[in-house]
Structures are given as structure tokens and as C-alpha cells.
Amino acid sequence: MTATLVSLISIFMGILGGNSTKILVKNNSFDVIGNTIAGVFGSIFFIKFLGRLGFSPQNIVDKGIVNYQLFAINSFVSFFGGFVAVFIIKKIVNKLQKDTSVTNSDFYT
Amino acid sequence: MDDMLFYDRLQFAFTITFHYIFPQLTMGLSLMIVFFKWKFLRTKSVKYNDAAKFFMKIFAINFTMGVVTGIPMEFQFGTNWAKFSELTGSIIGQTLAMEGLFSFFLESSFLALFIFGEKLMGQKLHFLTGFLVFLGSWASGWFILATNAWMQHPVGYEILDNGKYVLTHFSELFANPWLLPAFLHNQVASVVTSSFVVASIGAFYVLRQKNIEYGKLFLKTGVIFGLISSLLIAFPTGDWNAKNVAKYQPASFAAMEGIFETEEAGAEIVLIGQPNMVEKKLDNKIAVSNILSFLTYQDWDKKIQGMDQFKKEELPTNIPALYYSYHIMVGLGTIFIGIMFLAGFFLWRKKLFTIKPLLWVIMFLVPFPYIANITGWYVAELGRQPYLVYGLLKTADGVSPTVSSGNTLFTLLGFVALYMLLGLLFLVLVGKTIHQGPKHQTH
Numbered sequence: 001m002t003a004t005l006v007s008l009i010s011i012f013m014g015i016l017g018g019n020s021t022k023i024l025v026k027n028n029s030f031d032v033i034g035n036t037i038a039g040v041f042g043s044i045f046f047i048k049f050l051g052r053l054g055f056s057p058q059n060i061v062d063k064g065i066v067n068y069q070l071f072a073i074n075s076f077v078s079f080f081g082g083f084v085a086v087f088i089i090k091k092i093v094n095k096l097q098k099d100t101s102v103t104n105s106d107f108y109t
Numbered sequence: 110m111d112d113m114l115f116y117d118r119l120q121f122a123f124t125i126t127f128h129y130i131f132p133q134l135t136m137g138l139s140l141m142i143v144f145f146k147w148k149f150l151r152t153k154s155v156k157y158n159d160a161a162k163f164f165m166k167i168f169a170i171n172f173t174m175g176v177v178t179g180i181p182m183e184f185q186f187g188t189n190w191a192k193f194s195e196l197t198g199s200i201i202g203q204t205l206a207m208e209g210l211f212s213f214f215l216e217s218s219f220l221a222l223f224i225f226g227e228k229l230m231g232q233k234l235h236f237l238t239g240f241l242v243f244l245g246s247w248a249s250g251w252f253i254l255a256t257n258a259w260m261q262h263p264v265g266y267e268i269l270d271n272g273k274y275v276l277t278h279f280s281e282l283f284a285n286p287w288l289l290p291a292f293l294h295n296q297v298a299s300v301v302t303s304s305f306v307v308a309s310i311g312a313f314y315v316l317r318q319k320n321i322e323y324g325k326l327f328l329k330t331g332v333i334f335g336l337i338s339s340l341l342i343a344f345p346t347g348d349w350n351a352k353n354v355a356k357y358q359p360a361s362f363a364a365m366e367g368i369f370e371t372e373e374a375g376a377e378i379v380l381i382g383q384p385n386m387v388e389k390k391l392d393n394k395i396a397v398s399n400i401l402s403f404l405t406y407q408d409w410d411k412k413i414q415g416m417d418q419f420k421k422e423e424l425p426t427n428i429p430a431l432y433y434s435y436h437i438m439v440g441l442g443t444i445f446i447g448i449m450f451l452a453g454f455f456l457w458r459k460k461l462f463t464i465k466p467l468l469w470v471i472m473f474l475v476p477f478p479y480i481a482n483i484t485g486w487y488v489a490e491l492g493r494q495p496y497l498v499y500g501l502l503k504t505a506d507g508v509s510p511t512v513s514s515g516n517t518l519f520t521l522l523g524f525v526a527l528y529m530l531l532g533l534l535f536l537v538l539v540g541k542t543i544h545q546g547p548k549h550q551t552h
Binding site for chain 2: 001002003004005007008009011012015032033036037040041044057058061063064092093096097
């Protein structure tokens with residue numbers, strides 16, 4: 001296995017994490033489309049940002065040998081990244097809609 | 110070593126083919142979304158705004174899938190093509206980094222604002238965010254094509270004593286004569302894909318008698334964009350590109366056109382034929398005399414070099430695949446012009462929405478622009494072989510020496526499995542969006 005495949009598995013974990021909000025925090029979740037999109041970006045952000053601590057795909061695979069402990073950490077962080085992204089984006093969207101619901105003029109009348 | 114090269118190339122071919130399904134739609138679709146939003150600002154007709162928001166949702170799914178499949182590409186440069194990255198990194202790294210830093214962030218930031226910020230920003234700013242998404246997606250194409258253009262026709266570089274390539278003139282990366290025609294051809298091709306997708310969804314709604322008002326709008330817009338882009342893909346952009354190949358990669362030109370022997374009194378254009386690599390000729394050939402010379406040099410009798418004029422090591426490594434890819438692309442492009450011309454005619458006569466057989470054809474035609482786009486890229490990449498950087502660096506010299514072929518094969522199998530899952534997820538998400546339809550969200 002090469003680092004390339006690890007990076008893809010990592011993003012899949014983010015998609016799972018994003019969609020797990022539907023079960024874990026129903027009120028802070030989108031539909032499957034929104035959860036998937038946010039999950040992808042959340043996992044990429046977390047792995048790019050936190051992966052530098054030593055569990056990026058390049059660190060996990062060295063000359064074809066996989067470090068399964070680092071792989072597990074990477075997968076967990078990715079899952080968590082997807083979960084957190086949905087949670088935060090949903091909060092922001094709720095806030096935006098709340099703030100604009102009164103002040104928005106009716107453009108179409 | 111041969112095994113290693115084979116699996117590295119196979120993996121890259123598979124992953125890039127799957128990846129390119131997504132950006133080819135987003136680039137073209139972003140232009141059509143800007144058009145819908147602009148029409149809304151001009152006419153105040155809500156259906157245009159709904160159309161823009163509906164297609165932005167499809168755009169977002171495609172964009173996300175493009176990101177998912179694009180991230181592993183980045184790793185492949187390091188894992189499978191380490192020697193290539195080491196030698197040319199200071200050149201291709203610049204355009205690839207610019208793509209990430211400028212285009213990707215521009216596109217993704219304003220995509221989020223477009224989706225969530227309409228009420229907050231008002232309509233004019235909302236239009237601007239849509240325009241910036243379009244700008245980001247086309248800039249992304251520009252930087253990727255600049256990278257590829259340097260590989261096809263290297264300019265503005267020097268080779269250091271340690272064998273590494275460095276830029277002598279940064280501006281030459283973007284003034285590369287290969288770049289502009291390739292970029293325009295690629296972008297117009299993506300508009301062909303998006304217009305067929307929009308028209309296809311429109312035909313689906315009209316045939317199903319569901320969301321009919323939107324169906325008609327999508328059909329009309331898709332057909333008009335499709336007709337214009339199908340013509341532009343052939344001329345001037347396709348013509349310009351072919352002339353570039355004839356000028357800078359004459360061996361590839363001969364191979365893709367199927368010219369085995371040089372014809373002194375002008376070259377024929379081959380419509381149908383199968384390359385016979387043993388006897389060095391085309392079997393069952395149907396060709397028209399002197400047309401190729403005229404199209405390439407505007408001279409009926411101009412000589413065009415055949416493959417017999419080149420050494421074996423100068424010729425592309427897989428001539429049949431190159432020849433077929435080119436002819437599939439050109440053949441499909443011709444069919445697109447015919448169908449869109451017919452649809453445009455009936456649209457003008459106000460009969461398009463009632464001719465069911467044509468609507469069925471438009472609906473089921475949607476995979477073919479994808480095939481044409483992908484085979485077009487195969488032409489570019491197979492035509493460049495046996496080089497990674499044309500005339501300078503052989504493909505065999507660019508692979509990573511330490512990654513075993515077994516390792517690459519395992520990764521490739523993993524990709525096939527995960528991409529099947531991803532493809533299924535993509536179809537479900539897009540299918541769900543189309544089923545929901547362009548909901549009227551503004552009242």
C-alpha cells in the first residue's frame with residue numbers, strides 16, 4: 001500500500017464522520033449531500049493541518065511498510081474532522097439565517 | 110522495472126481518468142450558472158435564480174468529488190513519480206502550487222458563500238460570488254494546463270549539473286505557445302459536457318412531465334450553449350491544437366492521424382481504418398485525399414511526414430490506442446455538432462419540446478461528452494510518450510525506484526474498490542438532487 005491510498009481512505013473516514021452527525025447530533029446536521037461535502041473538507045483540513053504532528057499519509061507508509069498505529073490515529077482524526085466540520089458549518093448557517101431572516105428585504109416583490 | 114513502469118502508469122491513468130469526470134463538468138457548469146444568475150438580475154424572473162441554485166448544488170457535489178479524487182493525485186507525484194518530481198519539481202511545483210493556493214481557495218470559499226450567503230449578501234453580491242467561483246474553476250484549468258503545456262512543449266528552462274530542471278524565465282511558463290490553444294480547447298470541451306448535462310436534465314423533466322417549466326429552460330439553455338460550444342470545439346480551438354501538434358510533435362501527429370507512409374503530394378484524412386502494426390498500414394481504410402494537408406497547412410499538396418520518417422524511439426509507444434482515442438474524440442465531436450444543430454433547428458421552429466425521440470437522444474447522450482473529453486486527454490498523454498517531458502525526460506526515467514510493482518498494484522486495487530463506492534455515492538447524490546428538482550426556495 002502507498003500513501004496515495006491512505007489519503008483516499010482518510011477522506012472516506014471524513015465522509016463517514018460527517019454523516020455520523022445524522023445519528024449523533026441530529027439537530028446539527030444537514031442532509032446526506034451537505035454532510036458528505038462538509039465531511040470531505042473537514043477531514044482534508046484536519047489531516048493537512050494536524051497531520052504534521054506525525055500521522056500524515058507520508059509518515060504512515062515508509063517504503064511500503066504501513067504503521068497501523070499511525071493509520072488508526074489518522075483515520076480517527078479524519079472522522080473527527082468530518083464530524084466537527086458539519087457541526088461548525090451548521091452552526092454558522094443557522095446563525096446566518098437567523099441574522100438575515102428579519103432584515104432581508106423581499107427582492108422579488 | 111518494466112512491471113513497475115506499467116503499474117505506475119496504469120494507476121495514474123485510472124485515477125486521473127476517474128478524477129477528470131468531475132472538473133470537466135464544474136468548469137463548464139460554472140459558466141452556465143453565471144449565465145443563469147445574470148439572466149435573473151436582468152429579467153427578475155425567479156426561475157433563472159432557481160436554476161442557478163439548482164446547478165450550484167450539482168456543481169458542489171462534483172467539486173467535492175473532484176477534491177476527493179484530486180488529493181490522491183498529489184500524493185502520486187511523490188510516491189509513484191518521485192524521480193520526475195525531484196527533477197522537474199522546481200518548475201511544475203510552481204503552477205501546481207498556484208492552482209492550490211489561488212484557484213482552489215477562490216473556488217471553494219466563494220462556493221460556500223454562493224450556497225449559504227444569498228440572503229446575507231443580496232442579489233448583486235450573490236452574482237459576484239458565482240462569478241468568482243467561475244473564475245476560480247477556470248483559473249484552476251489554466252494552471253493545470255500550464256503544467257501540462259510545459260511537459261508537452263518545455264520552454265524557459267535550463268538543466269543544472271545535477272540533472273534538475275529550473276526555470277530561467279517565469280513568464281515563459283504562461284507564454285508557452287502550447288498553453289493557450291490547449292486551454293481554450295479544454296475549457297470549451299468542458300462547456301460541451303455541461304451543456305449536454307443541462308440539456309439532458311431538461312429532457313428528463315420534459316419527458317417525465319415533471320418540473321416542466323424548468324425542463325424547458327434547461328433544454329433551451331443547454332441546446333444553445335451546446336451548439337455554440339460544439340462548433341467552437343472543432344474550430345478554431347481544435348484546429349489550432351492540431352496545428353500545434355503538427356508543429357511541435359510531428360511524430361505524434363503522424364501516429365494520431367494514422368499516416369504510416371509519407372505522401373509527397375499531400376496527405377489524406379482518414380475517416381475509418383484500423384492500424385496494422387505488423388504490416389505498418391491501415392486496414393479497411395476509408396480516406397479523403399489531400400484534406401489533411403489543407404486543414405493543417407492550407408495547402409492541398411503540402412507534404413506531411415509519415416511515421417516512416419521517424420526513428421522507432423521517437424514514435425509514441427502505443428500507436429493504436431493513440432489513433433483510436435483521437436478518432437473517437439473527433440467522431441463524437443462531429444456527432445455532437447449534428448445533434449445540437451438538429452435540436453437548435455427544432456428549438457428555433459418551437460417544436461423541440463414535443464419531439465420525443467430527439468428528447469430521448471439528448472437525455473441518453475450525456476455520457477458521450479465525457480468519453481470525448483477523456484479520449485481527448487488520452488490523445489495528449491499517449492501522444493507525448495515515450496516522454497514525460499517531451500524530448501527531455503523519458504517516462505521510464507521518472508518513476509520512483511523504491512516503490513515495488515506489487516505495492517502499486519495493491520494500491521490500484523484499493524483505488525478501484527473505493528472509487529466504485531465513490532462513484533455510487535456520486536450517482537446517488539446527483540440523482541437525489543435531480544429528483545428533488547429546482548425547488549422554488551425564494552418565496
